[in-house]
Amino acid sequence: MPLFEGLSVGVEKTAAVFDIGAAYTKVGFAGETSPRATIPSKIKLSKTDKVVHIWDYSSTEELYDALVEFLHHVYFRHLLVNPRDRRVVVCESILCPTQFRQTLAKVFFKRYEVPSILFAPSHLTTLFTLGINTALVLDAGYNETVVLPVYEGYPIIKAVESLPLGGRAIHENLERQLKETGTIKENGEEQKPLLSVMDKIPPDVLEDITVRSCFMTNMERATAIQQSILQADDSKWPSPAASVDYPLNGGRTLTMDGKSREVACEVLFEMDNEEQSIATLVLDSILKCPIDMRKPLADNLVFIGGTSLLPGFSHRLLAELKLLLTKPKYKQCFAITTFKVHSPPAQANFTAWLGGAIFGALEVLSYRSLSRDAFLQTEVVPDWCSLSPAITEVEQSAAKDKTPLKSLGLRKAAGDAKGTPEK
Incomplete structure (x- = not known):
């Protein structure tokens, strides 16, 4: 200006x-x-x-x-x-x-x-921002994740898919993990359980911890973690990531273990009762489109939204998509074997x-x-x-x-x- x-x-x-x-x-x-x-x-x-x-x-x-x-x-x-x-x-x-x-x-x-x-x-x-007319856009926001295909400049409204999974779900999952395993150290004293010091973690603190410490784990570790949780066998849990110390107000320090850092974001990919996750949103949206649109959409994926900025988001989502293509539900419907993701010229x-x-x-x-x-x-x-x-x-x-x-x-x-x- x-x-x-x-x-x-x-x-x-x-x-x-x-x-x-x-x-x-x-x-x-x-x-x-x-x-x-x-x-x-x-x-x-x-x-x-x-x-x-x-x-x-x-x-x-x-x-x-x-x-x-x-x-x-x-x-x-x-x-x-x-x-x-x-x-x-x-x-x-x-x-x-x-x-x-x-x-x-x-x-x-x-x-x-x-x-x-x-x-x-x-x-x-x-x-x-990309100068293209056709793409499948996934918007991973705070309250929800919305997937909408756009073909030749026209949004395909009937193929829109959404789930209440986003930054809020990650913060709630992280808070549950911290209440179970988190510890706080005050002014050089011994570490105490988090719940003995504070009942609730402020939303801005949860957001800052997520941005600074949490990440999307790869597919191999995620599979091992899920098996360990289902079988209640900690011996099958892969070597955890390093724990971190997060400074709080009043000279207090919150210690978060590697398991919490890694598991917090898994809520996006965990199947619910209807066997849906943000990965199934992409495939279900493509299935609702005519058959001649599916290949161009799979070759033009675009991820936007603040939640998609978490480290490892794109790689994990692509791995989940390839795994789902081997399931009977999608194997018989798709002839697609690869997906391609655009890199927009902005955050x-x-x-x-x-x-x-x-x-x-x-x-x-x-x-x-x-x-x-x-x-x-x-x-x-x-x-x-x-x-x-x-x-x-x-x-x-x-x-x-x-x-x-x-x-x-x-x-x-x-x-x-x-x-x-x-x-």
Whole structure:
């Protein structure tokens, strides 16, 4: 953003790009290579002085108040711009609740009077960073993991798969492990069991321990660990990883053994009662697609989301996929033997934001956005599951120019930037 951008006349200012995640929100401007700020998705309410998470709401009014203060904090503390001057691009999950996006649009349009908003699926914007039209995108976030195939620029909605497995599940599993085996040493005294000192570990501490100490183990060790747990025989447990000491407040030190570091992330790959894990999500999603799409999707896997940043995530997931292909459930349905993974030009936790920043810098943005005037007429945000006849700028332009709507869509913009990324 130029230093004297506010003095320019007749030039449309770059759009503001938001990626409001379950744990963190990424904000910045279109055309930039990284977000201006990555902040927790929570805010301290001025009325009650209570810190609330914007995704934890019980009513629309409560959500509206939280979003008003949260966006005020974003605009005037981090972006430092006037909301009225800039269009908005919101990168959202395809499973985002309608109540949330409707309330978010209401805050943007009525409170901050932004010119227009584009709600872009995060799985689709991810492909803008790679310049491809076809891929199977796995978003491993905080609350859940969502898999969505995109073929020739079109999301295949019927093939979407999701499970409530992500960063939260890892933190809960890690806390259980620490309560069983963790010890604390206070001011040079002897080590004591964790539960004798504290009943609950703060969420921010669990997150920091996970990022600094936990990892995805390889397939061979995971198989041996599972056999040891099922047979309740510690002698079959492979040589554990090194234990670590984590400093806490008040001069206390938490000692975490190697087993806890290694087992914490296994919750992502453990089969539930329906024999599902994040690895089965990928195969089940591919099976729901037509047979001629399956090979291209298997050759174009993309992993995004903060949970996928854990060490060994990609290698473990690929090993799980190859193992599942030998099972009777998938062996008879698949002729695929290999998978290929793209490496996006950004960290996995803000790859979707970068795609939104790329699209926000294109001239087609104004045609694909929902204008403020159109929203105020109906107060409805149209999406793939809504048949509301809301009037958008693209419909108005197409009516005047008699231009087919499909030629102005995200598909065309994604197809204009083709490349051959590394696999």
